[in-house]
Amino acid sequence: MSFPDITLQLRDAVPGLRGGLEANAPMAPLSWFRTGGPAQALYSPADEDDLAAFLAGCPGGIPVLVVGLGSNLLVRDGGVPGVVIRLGKPFQEIQADGLRIRAGAGAADVKVARTAAEAGVAGLSFLRGIPGAIGGALRMNGGAYGGETKDVLLSCRGVSRDGTVRTYALADMGFTYRHCGVADDVIFTEALFEGRPGDPAAILAEMNDITQARQASQPVNTRTGGSTFKNPPGGKAWELVDKAGCRGLRMGHAQVSELHTNFLIAHPGATAAEVEGLGEEVRRRVRETSGVELEWEIKRVGLPA
Numbered sequence: 001m002s003f004p005d006i007t008l009q010l011r012d013a014v015p016g017l018r019g020g021l022e023a024n025a026p027m028a029p030l031s032w033f034r035t036g037g038p039a040q041a042l043y044s045p046a047d048e049d050d051l052a053a054f055l056a057g058c059p060g061g062i063p064v065l066v067v068g069l070g071s072n073l074l075v076r077d078g079g080v081p082g083v084v085i086r087l088g089k090p091f092q093e094i095q096a097d098g099l100r101i102r103a104g105a106g107a108a109d110v111k112v113a114r115t116a117a118e119a120g121v122a123g124l125s126f127l128r129g130i131p132g133a134i135g136g137a138l139r140m141n142g143g144a145y146g147g148e149t150k151d152v153l154l155s156c157r158g159v160s161r162d163g164t165v166r167t168y169a170l171a172d173m174g175f176t177y178r179h180c181g182v183a184d185d186v187i188f189t190e191a192l193f194e195g196r197p198g199d200p201a202a203i204l205a206e207m208n209d210i211t212q213a214r215q216a217s218q219p220v221n222t223r224t225g226g227s228t229f230k231n232p233p234g235g236k237a238w239e240l241v242d243k244a245g246c247r248g249l250r251m252g253h254a255q256v257s258e259l260h261t262n263f264l265i266a267h268p269g270a271t272a273a274e275v276e277g278l279g280e281e282v283r284r285r286v287r288e289t290s291g292v293e294l295e296w297e298i299k300r301v302g303l304p305a
Helices: 007-013 048-057 109-118 125-129 136-142 202-218 236-241 270-291
Strands: 020-026 040-043 064-067 074-075 082-088 093-097 099-102 153-159 164-169 187-194 254-257 265-266 299-301
Touching: 007 020, 007 040, 007 270, 020 064, 040 164, 048 153, 048 187, 082 299, 093 109, 099 109, 109 125, 136 187, 164 254, 236 270, 265 270
Parallel strands: 040 082, 064 082, 074 299
Antiparallel strands: 020 040, 093 099, 099 187, 153 164, 153 187, 254 265
């Protein structure tokens, strides 16, 4: 399907726009599931100022969605109305200064972890276990292998829907498990982390252990996303899915991983509807067998076909 072209309206509303703007841009290549319809408009800001100007001028009735690496994203088959903002290369810079690491919101978590390791900054190795970008880690208090974003964040920057740029201290973030309390319309652009002194070789060895653990326990070389469901209080989502008899369960070309049951796999030919439908069937079976209502951790966006 395709949407009406709104790019001319957007360019008129934001004179001097420097970032890229594309109508009916394919979204499937931007998601690790490789499914879904187009974005009505895809905007790639040139820098933070360009992003702020765009948000300030973008008509309020046009919805806006920001995406990073697409590792935790399921785009529905009907596509995404409004504007999808992708933070590309201008937001991927990483700098080390003493025990502090400054990273753009578009920077891959693994690259931030490696930069910290090479600089002898311990405490950020857990980022190696998160298949996403820093913006997502900020938005979800991303964590893995015993660490969470809240443990190392000093502050970050974000742009609100009206174009206001603000710095957020850790205390402003309202972090809880896989949740950030900052308004949903704020687009994070940069983060400042602080670790502790460490030996680069030891930190890299720790990261290598995380890599091996992921490869042994997760379907890392398939078309999948991050963890599908949040862990319920006091429990593990994968255990509930397993006990519900869902290991290897298929719906069309979508399948529950046999290696790790909290991962869904989109085999070639899978639609987003099949992936989401399979996830809902898993939730139903878990609810019937354990009484637990699993919450989606993967972000589902857009319209059904």
